[in-house]
Amino acid sequence: MRTAVVIGTGLIGTSAALALSARGMTVHLRDADPDAARTAASLGAGTTEPPTGQVDLAVIAVPPALVGRVLADAQREGLARAYTDVASVKDGPRQDVLALGCDTTTYVGSHPMAGAERTGPLAARADLFDGRTWVLTPMPDTSTDTLNAALELVALCGAVPVLMDAAAHDRAVALVSHTPQVVASLVAARLEHAGENAVRLAGPGIRDTTRIAGSNPAMWVEILSANAGAVADTLEEFAADLTGAVAGLRALQAADEEKRGEGAVAVEDVLRRGNAGRARIPGKHGAPPTRYEEVVVLIGDQPGELARLFADAGRAGVNIEDVAIEHSTGQQAGLVKLSVAPAAIPTLAAALREHGWQLR
Known part of the structure; x- marks a missing residue:
């Protein structure tokens, strides 16, 4: 062409x-x-x-x-x-x-x-x-x-x-894209009228969960309108699981020990199925999911610090597979989480300590 x-x-x-x-x-x-x-x-x-x-x-x-x-x-x-x-x-x-x-x-x-x-x-x-x-x-x-x-x-x-196939595609994106958009928006909506003290406690978990809730609403109305049936079907299944989780949590408050036990089983089942589902998401470059370990480093919020950290890791011969930053509230510092192969942990930790980095 x-x-x-x-x-x-x-x-x-x-x-x-x-x-x-x-x-x-x-x-x-x-x-x-x-x-x-x-x-x-x-x-x-x-x-x-x-x-x-x-x-x-x-x-x-x-x-x-x-x-x-x-x-x-x-x-x-x-x-x-x-x-x-x-x-x-x-x-x-x-x-x-x-x-x-x-x-x-x-x-x-x-x-x-x-x-x-x-x-x-x-x-x-x-x-x-x-x-x-x-x-x-x-x-x-x-x-x-x-x-x-x-x-x-x-x-x-x-x-x-x-x-x-076109219809199979729409069912798939309803599951992996369109439903997560709605769920992320529903979670983020809980924050709209939350107390200021509650919002100040927000950390990386809620940020990760609600990241896509910042998307353009008008654009998403167009997308969801075109795939409404498949998204509604997936949300109905989600709602059934959510109802079961609510029932399990209510049971955990029961005076009866047997009911509390049933509630714990129901809640654990949701969490375990979540583990199993997340484990199926393709890993780096679309390969099967790989288990990495994290080295957590305290870092100052000033120019050049990330570059220096990555350079020190590179000189140690360690490939960084993924990176995440957790910012400290009210402080000019944060925690950088470096995901690496488990076998590389001792080498990376030793090299970073040698260059003066504080590990957590």
Whole structure:
């Protein structure tokens, strides 16, 4: 591919355009909001000038409910040889595409499993899709050339392609993306009218749990509207588990020792199933989950400290697999948690102590 049109210059569309432009493609940008397209162009994502002829690929980066109509308009215009959309829901757009009589031989649905809490072109990054799964949901009559164009798009953006049925995709993202968004928002909503003293106690646990609750509500209403049934089904199962957990917690307050025991079993069952589910989440680079150990280091909040810490770990020959920072309330310091292979713990701990770091 040498040329593309990206229709919709929000986070995903602009990020794809940045990735394609960085690899030498000519990318034309369109958006219902001309200011958004101009902003994306100013970031180096492409040009707002219309193409002079048919392009190789049109990437439709609009909300799910608009995909069918935008595709139909683009095909009537003869805009591209192949078309894909990047909406986060696939079955609804598929049905719209069929109802509008679009040419499905030149169309393949897709969904890059990447995003951020911020939206719009200013939040875009050329490396947003690096190493991420990118789902493709071809129609029964999608041509080989069209599928190959979509696969090339995925490769140019640094992602990993996975082929799925559209309905199966929607059930999967309801479980791993859409339901967590609702649950995180429900947990964060408990904080809206909480007392100031309670909120001041918030630590990394509540921050991790509610991180995605900072996402754009209008955008998520569009996503959830397009996948409402699958999300509602998953939330009903969640609600049943939640009811059981509430009953178990109430039983823990009972005067009867036997009921307290039953309550403890019910609560422990929820926690154990949570352990089992979390253990199934793929680990680093999509590999099976790996157990790491943490070295916790006290660090000052000043420029260069993290770089010095990582450099000392590197000189010790230890690869840092993951890192997290827990900030101290009211102090100019924090705890850095370095996740490393268990066998590397003694080497790393000794090296860091030798360089004057305080370990906890």
